[in-house]
Amino acid sequence: MSKHMFSDIRVPIDEDNPSIKRIEEKCIKCGICKGICKGSLSVYGYYNLENTGNRAICIGCGQCSISCPTNAIVEQYDYLKVKEEIKKGKIVIFQVAPAVRVSIGEEFGMEPGSITIGKIVSALKKLGVKYVFDTTFGADLTIMEESSELIKRINDKDTLPMFTSCCPAWVKFVEIFYPEFLENLSTCKSPILMEGSMIKNYFAKLKNIDRDDIISVALTPCTAKKYEINREELKGDIDYVITTREFARYIKEENINFKDLDDSSFDNLMQEGSGGGTIFGTSGGVMESACRYAYKILTGKDPSDNLLEFNDVRGLSNVKEAELVINDIKLKLAVINGTGDARKILEKIKNKEVYYDFIEVMACEGGCISGGGQPKVNMPITPDIKNKRSSSLYEIDKNNKSRVCYQNMDIINIYNNFLNEPLSDVAYKYLHTTYIDRSNELNKKEGI
Ligand code: SF4
Ligand code: SF4
Ligand code: SF4
Numbered sequence: 001m002s003k004h005m006f007s008d009i010r011v012p013i014d015e016d017n018p019s020i021k022r023i024e025e026k027c028i029k030c031g032i033c034k035g036i037c038k039g040s041l042s043v044y045g046y047y048n049l050e051n052t053g054n055r056a057i058c059i060g061c062g063q064c065s066i067s068c069p070t071n072a073i074v075e076q077y078d079y080l081k082v083k084e085e086i087k088k089g090k091i092v093i094f095q096v097a098p099a100v101r102v103s104i105g106e107e108f109g110m111e112p113g114s115i116t117i118g119k120i121v122s123a124l125k126k127l128g129v130k131y132v133f134d135t136t137f138g139a140d141l142t143i144m145e146e147s148s149e150l151i152k153r154i155n156d157k158d159t160l161p162m163f164t165s166c167c168p169a170w171v172k173f174v175e176i177f178y179p180e181f182l183e184n185l186s187t188c189k190s191p192i193l194m195e196g197s198m199i200k201n202y203f204a205k206l207k208n209i210d211r212d213d214i215i216s217v218a219l220t221p222c223t224a225k226k227y228e229i230n231r232e233e234l235k236g237d238i239d240y241v242i243t244t245r246e247f248a249r250y251i252k253e254e255n256i257n258f259k260d261l262d263d264s265s266f267d268n269l270m271q272e273g274s275g276g277g278t279i280f281g282t283s284g285g286v287m288e289s290a291c292r293y294a295y296k297i298l299t300g301k302d303p304s305d306n307l308l309e310f311n312d313v314r315g316l317s318n319v320k321e322a323e324l325v326i327n328d329i330k331l332k333l334a335v336i337n338g339t340g341d342a343r344k345i346l347e348k349i350k351n352k353e354v355y356y357d358f359i360e361v362m363a364c365e366g367g368c369i370s371g372g373g374q375p376k377v378n379m380p381i382t383p384d385i386k387n388k389r390s391s392s393l394y395e396i397d398k399n400n401k402s403r404v405c406y407q408n409m410d411i412i413n414i415y416n417n418f419l420n421e422p423l424s425d426v427a428y429k430y431l432h433t434t435y436i437d438r439s440n441e442l443n444k445k446e447g448i
Contacts (some may be wrong), residue, residue, distance in 0.1 A: 019060035026072035033064035042340035062223030062372015098281030107248035113388030118263020136273020138195030140405035148422035168228035169363035196237035221371030243373020275397030283367035284313035
């Protein structure tokens with residue numbers, strides 16, 4: 001029998017998949033994973049095992065895992081390796097992605113959307129983590145660079161529409177199925193990789209720590225990021241990614257009473273994120289944050305109220321469209337959830353049926369709040385649960401003293417002391433990346 005048993009019923013998963021794995025004895029062959037991968041992701045059914053050399057094509061999103069009713073598909077576990085590193089006395093540094101703070105409480109009997117950031121930091125410190133930083137800082141860095149890149153592309157009449165690049169599953173989707181659009185991807189690294197780079201190349205120097213002594217870990221809602229950190233051009237800045245579910249498991253195994261933990265704060269240097277950095281965790285958040293800063297770049301003024309609550313790009317709809325006029329520049333925007341809908345839009349762009357300047361794509365429906373590594377305590381993960389997680393991110397944004405990346409003191413300091421300005425040579429060196437045409441994966445012969 002082929003190594004992909006029952007591939008007519010369920011989605012094939014290779015043994016060396018860095019994001020997910022299947023536990024055979026738990027699989028009831030219900031076929032839900034296949035439906036998800038084919039439908040909202042538009043991956044399964046768009047390749048043929050006979051042509052790929054019997055390799056499954058996977059963008060790592062983990063949506064099959066979040067939907068599997070028996071937990072037969074799970075993330076590749078890395079938390080035990082992190083535990084080992086802590087035991088060895090390594091300098092373990094964590095960063096915590098936005099969507100984790102509004103979902104992990106569900107694992108401990110709390111309501112969906114409970115904001116638990118202080119407890120997360122306390123739990124990490126109890127486990128022996130030396131420094132804990134906020135990925136919203138990395139998200140702010142991303143916006144500093146990405147909005148600047150968008151304006152530069154418009155001014156230089158360079159390739160448009162520009163696509164966001166913070167979702168590694170989306171990036172891989174483009175690389176495999178639509179390499180003709182590689183130039184459209186923003187060259188910005190994702191927030192965790194920008195922050196990972198700053199931890200090993202900036203923080204380490206300031207603290208006089210050898211970067212090789214640091215074990216850098218990202219706590220994220222995402223299974224695709226397990227693959228992303230090992231991409232050849234990104235390797236080395238982050239050592240492990242663990243998901244929200246893995247972290248909850250780790251806490252339970254260590255008998256930490258998460259619900260009763262006091263709050264602790266993030267550590268200095270990458271302690272602060274703006275509200276705009278926080279809403280990266282939900283669909284439309286990257287777009288909204290980028291528009292806030294683009295407004296500042298083009299007008300020199302703080303964004304007006306309609307950009308601090310940009311309702312046209314909020315919500316769970318699979319495709320959201322908006323227009324924004326700043327000075328005499330008119331921007332046509334689209335926000336897409338799910339690579340299935342992205343495929344339809346890419347086809348329309350190819351056929352010149354639609355035009356956009358800037359497109360945000362997240363592989364998971366609703367964005368990272370619904371990531372493949374998020375809690376599965378309340379099944380199915382209904383729109384109500386997604387809305388509660390998302391509303392809490394908007395609430396954090398609303399209550400934040402800084403709402404836009406350039407108002408974040410930690411961002412001001414790192415540009416003053418290290419990066420100079422957005423799109424500077426130093427910024428390009430540490431915060432930007434390149435992409436690869438992977439379309440040959442669709443047409444390989446066995447063994448090659
Ligand atoms: S969804 Fe889970 S149980 Fe159903 S076929 Fe896929 S792996 Fe098996
Ligand atoms: S992780 Fe995503 S792309 Fe990979 S098999 Fe699952 S649903 Fe399909
Ligand atoms: S939407 Fe977020 S959680 Fe889902 S694959 Fe993309 S980055 Fe990961």
